Amino acid sequence: MALKDSKVPPEYLDMLCQEYRENNIILPEHYQNVNVKRGLRNKDGTGVVAGVTLITNVHGYLLNEGDVMPVPGELTYRGINIQDIVDHCLADNRFGYEEVAYLLLVGKLPTAKQLDEFIDILAECRELPKHFTEDVLINSPSPNIMNKLQSSILSLYAFDKRAEELTLANVLRQSIELVARLPIIVTRAYQVKKYYYDKVSMSINYAQRELSTAENFLYALRRDNQFTELESRTLDLALMLHADHGGGNNSTFAARVLTSTGTDTYSAMAAAVGSLKGPLHGGANLKVMEMFHDMKEHVKDVHDDEEIARYLTKILNREAGDGSGLIYGMGHAVYTLSDPRAEILRGGAHDLAVQKGFEDDFTLLNAVERLTPEVFRTVKGSTKPVCANVDLYSGLVYQMLDIPMELFTPIFAIARITGWAANRLEELQTGGRIIRPAYKTVMSNQPYTSLGDRV
Structure with missing residues (x-):
């Protein structure tokens, strides 16, 4: 099939594809012969252990003499069962995502005073840098919000005078700002997308200090800014449940892999967004x-x-x-x-x-x-x-919640940025080595052929 607007002729691409298929054949037995654990998973379906963590535990089975024994699933954040967190937030009739964010980032539940301070800091950090909306979002719209979110995170690098600094205080500061800003970036990128690609008038709304993360998302998304309490509470519940899922999930592992190289926060978080976009993960x-x-x-x-x-x-x-x-x-x-x-x-x-x-x-x-x-x-x-x-x-x-399907995965990213940041912090503080698994070559050596002798 011809690619529209491509400077590479379709017949040339067909030729290259044929050449590639003929010269890049890896047979199933190649994996078996060297005991490759494809997808970093063992034969019994369990994951290859790549590290240790104090952040999240995803528990779904027991190993008994090598056999996998199914058990009811449990998800714990910093040792606290997610069911208990949800139950207490519901009993107190309060939003829980901000508390979960503090718990994951810092390592313990905040006191009432600490939680109020954290919520105030998030409110202070929600607004995007000056001219960011115009220069990054409006002037370069994208039909896909996940791609726009990824490029927007990378663009934040240019607005950060300490973008490369890897001190604990600085990366915590960057993490808090990202937790606060992602909902605003997503909703504004969507409004811009509607204007440029769907020919619908866009509505840019400013974050409200007194609203939670979930409330601000619905406020910014809807033209009339209206939502019910049950709607915002249900979205808050979804954010809590998606905030983290262990260091082994694909996007979090991607963040850890990049972090292990010593790269900056924005590069690591953008990589995680790219991973989450995949239909086998966040999609x-x-x-x-x-x-x-x-x-x-x-x-x-x-x-x-x-x-x-x-x-x-x-x-x-x-x-x-x-x-x-x-x-x-x-x-x-x-x-x-x-x-x-x-x-x-x-x-x-x-x-x-x-x-x-x-x-x-x-x-x-x-x-x-x-x-x-x-x-x-x-x-x-x-x-x-x-x-x-x-x-x-x-x-x-x-x-x-009347949220368009193209925002389903970006909402996942809004929640999971907390887990990515927590895992990045842990990798920086305790990792100590670049993550570099091995690949076994199955090719055979061959002599170099002079240009005039090739057919």
């Missing part, structure tokens, strides 16, 4: 929603488990959906019996669905969660447990 909830809308077109009765199970069977057999054979939102690399984030977000999704008239949508997704394990066992003949992951419900939550 997964988009695939869930694509599958969900496809199911809504083909499933007539969301209360008919048999009809839903039949369609799920077709998806697994590559006869429906996108043909991948995957039921998106089901299964996880670590969690086996349950994903605590999905368990918690399911409740928030249900409450929002009742308030906003999305009960049938919630019922359908809940049926996918209930029915997939048995359908998977029947089709695949596997006894491996399959649980819902957080992506199954996060997409529906964002849809019910």
Whole structure:
């Protein structure tokens, strides 16, 4: 297929592609012969241990004499169960993301005074540098908000007089500023995108000091600045659940890899954004929603488990959906019996669905969660447990909040910047060595051929 506006002729590209395919063949046995742990995962599916951490624990199984034993999933931030954090914030009727950010960055829960001070500092840091909106966002719009977020983070380097300084105080300062600024960058980049690409008038709103991170996002996103308390509380819940997920997830590991080289904060965080954009990582909830809308077109009765199970069977057999054979939102690399984030977000999704008239949508997704394990066992003949992951419900939550799909992954980044920053700080303070795994060559040596003798 010809590439539009390309100065490289399509026939030349076809030739190069053919040459590449012929000269870059790595066979499956090449990996087996040298015991490569592809994807940095062991044969039993567990992750290769690359380091130790005091930040987050993702617990989904036990190892017993080499066998993986499924257990209910647990997610702990600095040793504190995420369920306990959520429960206490709900009981106190307060927003929790700011408390989680302090906990992850500093290492302990803040006192009431420390939390108030931290919230005030975030409010002070939310506004972008002078002329940043005009020069970085408006003058160079992008059709993809994740790419714009990545380039915007890199652009912040030019506005930071101490961008290269790696002292603890300076990197903490940069981290706090990024936590505060990402929601503003995302919402303004979206408004600019709407104006340039969708031909819709943009509305640039300033952050409000008295509003939380979740509230400010909804305030800036909506033209009328209006939102309900349940809407902002549910978004705050999603931010808390997505704030970190251990040093081994792809984007956080990317941040650690770059940090280990001694590079600056903005380069490391931009790399993490690039990783998160991938559909196998932060873009997964988009695939869930694509599958969900496809199911809504083909499933007539969301209360008919048999009809839903039949369609799920077709998806697994590559006869429906996108043909991948995957039921998106089901299964996880670590969690086996349950994903605590999905368990918690399911409740928030249900409450929002009742308030906003999305009960049938919630019922359908809940049926996918209930029915997939048995359908998977029947089709695949596997006894491996399959649980819902957080992506199954996060997409529906964002849809019910009237957030456009192109912002689903940027919201993930808004939450996860806290975890990336915490892991960067830990890598800087305790890592001590550049991360450099090995690749085994499987090529054979050959003599150099003179230019005139090549065919």
